[in-house]
Amino acid sequence: MAELPKNYEPASIEPRWYAEWTARGYFHADASAPKAPFAIVIPPPNVTGFLHMGHALGTTIEDIFTRWRRMAAYNAMWLPGMDHAGIATQMVVERELKAKEGKTRHDLGREEFVKRIWEWRERTGGRILDQLKMMGASLDWERTTFTMEPQYSTAVIEAFVRLHEEGLIYRAKRLINWCVSCRTAISDLEVDFDEGAQGELYDFAYPLADGSGEIVVATTRPETMLGDTAVAVHPDDPRHKDKIGKMLDHPFLDRQVPVIADAILVDPKFGTGAVKVTPAHDPNDFETGQRHNLPMISIFDEAGVVNDEGGEFKGLDRFKARKAVKARLEELRLARGSKPLVHAVGHCQRCETVVEPMLSTQWFVKMEPLAKPAIEAVEQGKTKFVPETWSKTFFHWMHNIRDWCISRQLWWGHRVPAWYCGSCKEITVARTTPNFCPHCGGGSDVLKQDDDVLDTWFSSWLWPFATLGWPNETRELKTFYPTTVLDTGYDILFFWVARMLMAGLHFMKKVPFRTVYLHTMVTDEKGDKMSKVKGNTIDPVDVIQQHGADALRFALAWLTTSAAQGKNIKFSIGNVEDARRFANKIWNSARYVQMNLDGYDADRFADQVAEGPDRAEFDLPERWIFSRVQRAAEAVDTALEEYRIADAAQAAYHFVWNELCDWYIELAKAGLTRAPAGSEARLKIQGALVTALETAMRLLHPFMPFLTEEIWQQLPKGSGSPQSIMITLYPVRDVRFYDDASESSMALVQRIIVAIRGIRGEKNVPGPTKVVALLAVTDDYKKTILEGYKLIIAEQARCSEVRVRRSGASFSGEFSLDNIATAMAGDVEVMVPLDGIVNPGDEREKLDKDLAKLVNDRDYLAKKLSNPKFVERAPIEVLDKDRAKLAELNAAIDKLQAALMRLGPKKS
């Protein structure tokens, strides 16, 4: 066996194993395997995407769950794929086209441009999938799906046609959110409100047509007055009551607009109490327009430039038009002042351009009928949110859901399967291109397909079943649908999770997943969102190259506590460095074990513990570590069951570092020194080391797949052992190894050792110097234990000798009472004579301090226990515990007081 390098070097280990696992097909789940299914679908990253910390977190979480369940003999399937990402991808390719060829997509035409996108996708799209491999993601690559591939398109079209047939998809002229830069409609969810934008509330006057005066309106968008078709006032507003029904002259355009009364739109307390109404460019005005049957005049073209309706302002961009309109109003002396106003402005999520509400004919999904079953499913617990609190947010949104605008004026995406007849003007929605118009019989020459494509999310919402073959009835669907867990960031709860629930219930009649695990966002260490513009991003790929995927994964897992709303993971490279130190610690513990396996026989050891360890056969340290391994396994497994990922990672960490390394390996070192080569005693210690480490590797494998595989491979194994840690069984608690007696004995021994070390530290006893430890105990039970393990105490606390006495039996005469350091370990008095080691110092101050603490605790408990109501009402366990504690404190106080007496009065 080659000796391992002194420090852990992830770069030399990680790439090797991923290739090996893939070659052996470990990631593939057979849909017909006779095992309980466990399925996760990946939130498909954009085909344009590059791995960022958010992906790294999701990947870590999903891979932990997948590997964990796979090792627990589930038919674990984690499905990879990518999203075609309509606008994002189109923009990337348009940019490239412009840069390389100086052309726009219009220069190429639709067909050629789409071809270019496919070429781009072949060339550079989907790099993120390779980055997921660097992370160690155990994805079932045979099932990789792309939302634009033919099978998936079939599903998208099928969903559209069915919903249309059911009357749940309709076409209508509505006020929609329009991005003048992307030149497409976007859904309500794709509009981000920039809270607290500094704006201006501008007042100007409309003269009354009869010359009887004017009415002053307030607006943040003066340019929209070109499309005003009314001015609204509150019906009960005395300032304006007499003007209701009168006409106003439009200052620039040859038309008049009426003064109308509307109690919904107008808040008489705001501004001037009069509101200009632009039904074609404001959602509230649109509704007002519908209520009052007002004309709706669109004043912008699709680029946000004033059109023919704008008279002299025609051709001006909307922001230039704003200035021009204001200037003209000044000229006409209609300006009536302005004041600053903080208000929210909607921006396109994709390009940050200010969104323009526009009147437009688009396709919509009627959401209410779809939302109802989804709400019920969550209410009935068919799908659970983790953390549960997110269900409230979900309900709130679902109860107030609005129709979804799904058509996009793009070229990249699933084209709307609707055809318009040139002769009868009827619309035909069909799964395949119709040869003739079913309404008038016109041939294919008169039929023209809708130019629009569907919102990317209209394909994403089918993901959990379209990836498994829907609309065909496949074996995959039968086995893996509904999926087990959906993991994703809470930011796409509405975009994706809620919609998948609706689609799943509608098309599959079953929820798409049993559990929704919503993880937090990853921010920088100050809590600011990571962004390339701000330059505060941490690139996971760099991190992996520097510290390894295992360190990155463990760091993220460690930080993944339940996603409290409004809280994020504040991530810094320091977290990865900490995790890397842990990896190094594991590495070195493995080195130690490996260096001490002379003559070890795994099969022979396996026979010894086949029925659990025989208490008489094993020494305390071995019995203890066997028991602690099982406690750790229980803690980790239970935490994972409950989606407490950080707890699981921390439990494993605590076991490895604080129990296996800090205690057991140290105990084993001493034990091995005592045990002759080839002895049974030696075999048992070696076996315990291997068992503890091997179990720890399996426990940690879902978190740190590479390192654990590497170490696992190097450990000696019995005959018939699997070829890879990936196909071993995940450790679950084995109660035959639980050993309460050994754990409590060990706990006492540890306390004594820590007490002696504490004295050594405080008194600055030089490292190599051995001391004598005198232990005074009150009860025979403890005396027996300590007598039995005083060798261990001596070894671990560097003692030349450990003596145990009943309290009261004096050590005096043998040691100078002037120079003894004392500490309490529970009610055991620990004394270390220091004559000839360090000069006597005054012990009293320290003992007084210790005593004060004990007395304080004792008084608290005594008071509590003397309260009759407490004794009467508290549960018996609490009483017993407190009484035992009180007895221990009293004993400890007696001993400390005696120690102080021995020291005599304070020296000056």
Place this chain on the structure above:
RNA sequence: AGGCGGGUAGCUCAGUGGUAGAGCGGGGCUUUUACACGGCCCGGGUCGCAGGUUCAAUCCCUGUCCCGCCUACCA
């Protein structure tokens, strides 16, 4: 405006109706043959504030102040 979270050690965060924990950071000691990416020891918190329920509250209830998030609106 409404809803949802959070305020616990210097920092980041766990946690529980029975006198508080981790990681990092801080201080001291330590190069003893797994690891200085290490070891040992130590210090550090009236659990936001005020009331209430209880034998007992950091935990439950009410109020209050900060902070964050979401939804809607903002002429």
